[in-house]
Amino acid sequence: MTSEAAAGNAAALPTDIAAVQRRTVLVLASGQVLGGLALGATISLGALLAADISGDDSLSGLATASLTLGSAALAVPMAALARRRGRRISLSTGMLIALAGVAVVITAAGLRMFPLxxxxxxxxxxxxxxNLQSRFAASDLATDATRGRDLSLVVWATTIGAVLGPNLVGPGESIGAALGMPPxxxxxxxxxxxxxxxxxLYLIALRPDPLLLAARLRDALTHDARTRAVMHPDRPVLARFAIFAVAASHGVMVAVMAMTPVHLLHHGATLTVIGLTISLHIAGMYAxxxxxxxLADRVGRLPTIAIGQALLLASLLTAWLWSExxxxVTVSLILLGLGWSASTVSGSALLTEATAEPFRTRRQGRSDLAMNLVGAAGAVGAGxxxxxxxxxxxxxxxxxAVAAVVVGLVLVWRGTRQPEV
Incomplete structure (x- = not known):
């Protein structure tokens, strides 16, 4: 690229990237609220629909398994679409496919076709x-000083939808009955x-596209401090560890969380106690x-992952010693959510920083794929x-699994000379 072309590209860039990033985080957080609201209502009914249409309670878990499989299958294609067309198109396409899925679910309920x-x-x-890709979108234009915070704000926004979604089941049933929808x-x-x-929201408000703008910043070859702050050399060892830490932490969380309601029910807990336990667990995950x-921005990504693993270990030891x-068990589930949160937020920030911009979306898609596959395997194996x-x-x-992450953390910590990571 000639110096004249670089100068032209630089001139075409927004003058205040920080303002663009603030607006991007706001848009993504708002989209996460809406996405969490949609997903919360879907998950709360999935098992009931599966049991009702199949006529077999033992098949109710296939609804959640299908959701996880779909998320895993689409993680890499959506990342590839983001790489070609940007986050705006990728996120809106993902939601559009989900919308088509809801239509299929309603049709299947009306026809009482379980495979459909x-x-x-x-x-x-x-x-x-x-929803998972949104957290990475929040990091496209972030600097090292704010990447963890920006990413975590988008994750936090999920709390609102996750809490509101299940509470709309009652009003929704009334509306559905009035519209003649299937039970x-x-x-x-x-x-x-x-x-x-x-x-x-994504199509209209996510402009300029954060991923495409980050690519333009790279191609412009400017010497602006903000531009240098969002560019990083490729460090594949750190990136692979980040993917492993996020996936393993997610697997631990899903495995224990999925079996906790069954365990509590078998030991005489009421549905109210079980519901409270899961609600507090979700609060630990997101709030x-x-x-x-x-914390990840101030003390470092690796130390915060270590804190996450310590919280997971405390959770598992509590569950082991006082499972009756x-x-x-409720305290254990809160610690489990907190450990997942610390590991996921810091691990996602580390993955972004350790990956050069041309490879980011590919690795981010692989991370989400691994996260979903390990979570599904954890849920099945836990039973x-x-x-x-x-x-x-x-x-x-x-x-x-926690021990494996800790061993990897020690090896990576010794092998890197980047104290700020």
Whole structure:
């Protein structure tokens, strides 16, 4: 590129990238609220629909498994689309596919076709893939000093939708009955509305596209301090560790969380206690994510991952030692959510920083793919382990994954000479 072309490109760039980044984070957080709202209503009804249409309660878990499979299958294609067309097109396409999935689910419920229902949930999984990609979109233009915070704010926004979504089931059923919709599908009215708003938000407001703008900054070859701050050399070892840490932490969280309601129910806990435990767990996952984001910016990505693993270890030890005490199990689930939050936020920030811009979306897609596949395997394997050696045994088995992350962390920490990471 000639110096004249570089100067022309630089002149075409927004003069205040920081202002663009602030607006981008606001748009992504708003989209995350809408996406979480849609997903919350979907997940809360998925198992009920699967059990009702299949006529077999043992098949109810296939709804969540289909959502996870869909998210995993679409993670890499959506990342590739983002690389070619930008985050705006990728995120809106993911939500559009999810919207089509909701239509398939409603149709399957009306026709009482179980295989078609599962196909619908696979398509709905693209909404989860879009929600996961949003956190990386928040880091496209962020600097090292704010990347963890910006990313965590988008993760935190999920809390609002995750809390509101399940609470719309009652009103949604009333609306669905008035519209003549199949039983248990009424709340999808809110899902459709939220997804339509999210698509419009991304298409209209996510301008300039953060990923495309980051590429233009790279190509402009300017000497602006802000431009240098969002560019990084490629460090594949750190990137691979970040992917591993996020996936392993997610697998531990899903495995223990998925079996906790079953364990509590078998030990006499009421549905109210079980619901409270899961609600507090979700609060642990999302509500304090900005705290861990700021911590990752100030003390470093690797130390914050270490904090996350310590929290996961504390959770698993609590579950192992006091598995028969419902209060202790609740405390364990809160710690589990906090450990997941710290590891996911800091690991995602580390992956972005350790990857040169041309390779970022590819690795981010692989990270989301690994995260979903490990989570699905954890959920399936946890059921086998629970039946074999119980809840305490499940906690001990999960500690192996935490230990593997800690070993990797020590090796990476010794191998890097980047104290600011």
């Amino acid at each position: 229902l599962l196909v619908g949930f696979v398509l709905v999984g693209s909404g989860t893939a879009a 248990l599908t009424g709340p999808y009215v809110f899902t459709i509305g939220a997804q339509l708003l999210a698509i419009a 304090l994510s900005p705290v861990f984001g700021i 005490v419902s209060v202790a 086998v382990v629970l039946g074999w050696i119980g809840y305490s045994g499940l906690a001990l088995v999960a500690i192996v």
